[in-house]
Amino acid sequence: MLYRRFGKTNLNLSVFSLGTMRCLESAEVVQKTIATAIELGINHLETAKAYGKSEEYLGLALQSLALPRNQFYLTTKLPPTPKQAQIQEWLDQSLTRLKLDYLDCLAIHGINTWEHLDWVQSEGCLLAIQEAISQGKVRYLGFSTHGSLELILAAIKTNLFDFVNLHYYYFWQRNQAAIALAHQQDMGVFIISPADKGGKLYTPSETLQNLCRPFSPLELNYRFLLSDRRITTLSVGAAKPEELITPLQIADRDEPLNEQEQTVFRRLEAHFNQNLTDTRCSQCYQCLPCPEQINIPEVLRLRNLAVAYDMTDYGQYRYRMFENAGHWFPGKKGNRCTSCGDCLPRCPENLDIPTLLQDTHQRLNGSPRRRLWEE
Structure with missing residues (x-):
């Protein structure tokens, strides 16, 4: 130790x-x-x-x-x-x-x-x-x-x-x-x-x-x-x-x-970019604030991981805490999007954010979760 x-x-x-x-x-x-x-x-x-x-x-x-x-x-x-x-x-x-x-x-x-x-x-x-x-x-x-x-x-x-x-x-x-x-x-x-x-x-x-x-x-x-x-x-x-x-x-x-570890991290990054192509959220947070209080960057981060690395189980675990954990995990789910378009001109990647929010909800939504000590 x-x-x-x-x-x-x-x-x-x-x-x-x-x-x-x-x-x-x-x-x-x-x-x-x-x-x-x-x-x-x-x-x-x-x-x-x-x-x-x-x-x-x-x-x-x-x-x-x-x-x-x-x-x-x-x-x-x-x-x-x-x-x-x-x-x-x-x-x-x-x-x-x-x-x-x-x-x-x-x-x-x-x-x-x-x-x-x-x-x-x-x-x-x-x-x-x-x-x-x-x-x-x-x-x-x-x-x-x-x-x-x-x-x-x-x-x-x-x-x-x-x-x-x-x-x-x-x-x-x-x-x-x-x-x-x-x-x-x-x-x-x-x-x-x-x-x-x-x-x-x-x-x-x-x-x-x-x-x-x-x-x-x-x-x-x-x-x-x-x-x-x-x-x-x-x-x-x-x-x-x-x-x-x-x-x-x-x-x-x-x-x-070491070099072997760095090689693996480079492999992870390359796979991440190749699999997400034009739907990759870079986590710049410029899309906020959202009028519907959707935590857009976190929702899309969970989508990034699910699509790139098949981390769907983790994505569901975290996504289901939205609207159920208060200030410990703030923000609304992706299906709350009204397609108002406020976020679109602020996104440097020109992502179709409303579509990606709905896609994330379909992938990751399920039974709600709370924090451990509240269960």
Whole structure:
């Protein structure tokens, strides 16, 4: 296992962190998963108030394992709120469930809207956090986000935060500028769910598997991220011990991409362009805003992946969250398009966006999905 400095916190975190959103089966399984993670070199555990019984199970596991406090770092997350008393109450409840005296890191969970950022900057919220830090209950403050790139950049520029948890993968590089700015400001960078949100790469399509040979798609995505030294740590959302084995096989592989890996990435790019031809969305985001609030770039990104790499299962998984996950996955589905034409003159590729939105809906729509902890 390799370790990297988590930005200005100066914490030395393992390059893989155990994310516990899926650690919900039982206290016993959670304890075994944590014990295995620690044994394999992971020293950073991440949870949230919103993850069902995750904090409670994690607290019981840490108590049973009797790990010395200096052998692990722990992050939990609390929702944004402008209310000072609410933050104080939530924080004390989390510490009680975790059976800890202090948190190494506290993250505001989901700065996904401009209103959320305003709440965090409000006097009440900041006072509560500053007081918790002065009392020794919290060491460092960060935020997680599923928001727009513009919002993430604005949050980073406030200089309120020591680290950021965000989405960034080979198949979704929109947040490249946020990674660069966070690094420039010496913030720790934590990548959310690279296996799952990064493309359901633990169950890749046959097309994607063949294109990535001799590597697996999951291995390539991990290597893409680990080779980027601006990134501190990647989340592994293991629900049971055996799910740690595959990702941690490359936990000591953070060297620059070698020629064979670069050749595969070039093959992926060439196949992508050849299969999409004149329907390829370049993800420039110039089509927004949409009068019907359709998240056009994300809808068409999912179409890109389904058409180019047969990543239909992943596309359906994400597409079905539209209109069902609130600010965690905002936007309307493609069938809401009225063919008003507002987006057409703004598209540099001159795509027939209304037709492509309807095509995506036909390919990917089905039973709606919610976020894991809401199911």
